[in-house]
Amino acid sequence: MKEKRKGPISRAAGLAEGVAATVRRMQREREPRVLVYDPAGYARLVQPEARGHERIMAIADEMVAGLEGHES
Amino acid sequence: MSILTTMADTLTPERAADSLCELSADVRAAVLLDAAGSLAGAGGDGSEHARALGELARQLFEEVDRATRDWDTEPPEQVEVQVPGGAVFASRTPRWTLAAVAKRGALSSLTLYDLRAVLAELEGGPPIRRSRSADEGPAGPATEEFAAEELPMPELGE
Numbered sequence: 001m002k003e004k005r006k007g008p009i010s011r012a013a014g015l016a017e018g019v020a021a022t023v024r025r026m027q028r029e030r031e032p033r034v035l036v037y038d039p040a041g042y043a044r045l046v047q048p049e050a051r052g053h054e055r056i057m058a059i060a061d062e063m064v065a066g067l068e069g070h071e072s
Numbered sequence: 073m074s075i076l077t078t079m080a081d082t083l084t085p086e087r088a089a090d091s092l093c094e095l096s097a098d099v100r101a102a103v104l105l106d107a108a109g110s111l112a113g114a115g116g117d118g119s120e121h122a123r124a125l126g127e128l129a130r131q132l133f134e135e136v137d138r139a140t141r142d143w144d145t146e147p148p149e150q151v152e153v154q155v156p157g158g159a160v161f162a163s164r165t166p167r168w169t170l171a172a173v174a175k176r177g178a179l180s181s182l183t184l185y186d187l188r189a190v191l192a193e194l195e196g197g198p199p200i201r202r203s204r205s206a207d208e209g210p211a212g213p214a215t216e217e218f219a220a221e222e223l224p225m226p227e228l229g230e
Contacts, residue, residue: 030177032155036136036148037184043152044145052139059135060153060160063128063173066121067100068157 032057083193088170090115091193096186098178100158103129104194105169112168129171132162150187152180163187165195 034046034056046053083091089102093116101116109130114122136151153160161183162171170187 026177030154033153034136034139035152035180036140037150037152038146039149044140044143044148046136046139050139052135056132056135056139056151056153057155059128059132061155061157063125063132063160063171064155064158066124066128067117067173 034060083190085112085168085194087113088115088168088190088194089113092170092172092186092190095190096172096174096178096183098174098183099172099186100175101125102170102172105130105171107167109169116173125171125173129162129169132160132171133164133169150184152184159183161187163191165191168194 034053035043036046037043046056085104085106088104090113092102093099099116101121102114103111103122103126104113105126106112109126111123111126114125132151132153136148140148149165150163151161156176158176159174159178159180160171161174161178161180162169163184164170168191170191172183172187174183
C-alpha cells in the first residue's frame with residue numbers, strides 16, 4: 001500500500017516522482033520497436049534479433065521518411 | 073430523406089484513409105489497400121506519395137507475416153512500429169488493410185482503436201459518431217424512438 005504523504009515538501013516530491021515516471025514511460029513507448037497485435041488485441045513484441053525485425057524497421061523508416069518533405 | 077442521409081454518410085474505400093486522418097490528429101498520412109494489395113484510397117500529407125506508401129504498407133504486413141510465421145498464435149491483425157522519426161500503425165481485415173504514418177509520440181492504443189473503428193465502419197459497421205457539444209444540439213431528431221436507439225437499456229432478467 002502506498003504511504004500517504006504529509007506536508008508540502010513530501011507532496012511536491014510525490015508530484016515530481018509522478019512526472020518522472022510519466023516521462024520515463026513516454027520515452028520507453030517511443031523506443032524503436034515492433035509490436036504485433038492478435039485479433040483479441042494482445043500485443044507481442046518482435047524481438048530485435050528475430051527474423052524480419054530489421055526489414056520491418058526499414059520499411060517503417062521509409063514510410064515515415066517519405067513524409068519528411070511535408071513536415072510543418 | 074433518411075435513406076439519402078444514410079447513403080451520404082456511408083464510408084467508401086476512397087474516403088476511409090481521409091476519414092482516419094480527420095479522426096486522429098496524430099495521423100499524418102494513411103492508405104487503404106484492398107485484399108489484392110492494390111491502393112484503394114489515400115489521405116493526409118502523403119496523398120502524392122500514396123502509391124509508394126501503399127506498396128510499403130503491403131510489404132510491411134508481408135514481412136510481419138514472415139516474422140511471425142512460426143508463432144503459435146493467430147496471424148497478427150495490427151502492427152505498430154516505432155521508429156525515431158515517427159510511428160507506423162497498420163490494421164487489417166480479410167478485405168482491407170489500413171496503414172497510417174503517425175507523429176512521434178502518438179498514443180498507440182488510441183491510434184490502433186481509430187484504425188479498427190474506420191475498418192469496422194468500412195465493413196458495414198455503425199458509423200463513427202463524433203462527439204459534439206451540448207450547444208450543437210442532438211445528433212438526430214428529438215424523439216423517444218431516436219433516444220431509445222441512442223441509449224439502449226439493457227433488458228433485465230425476470
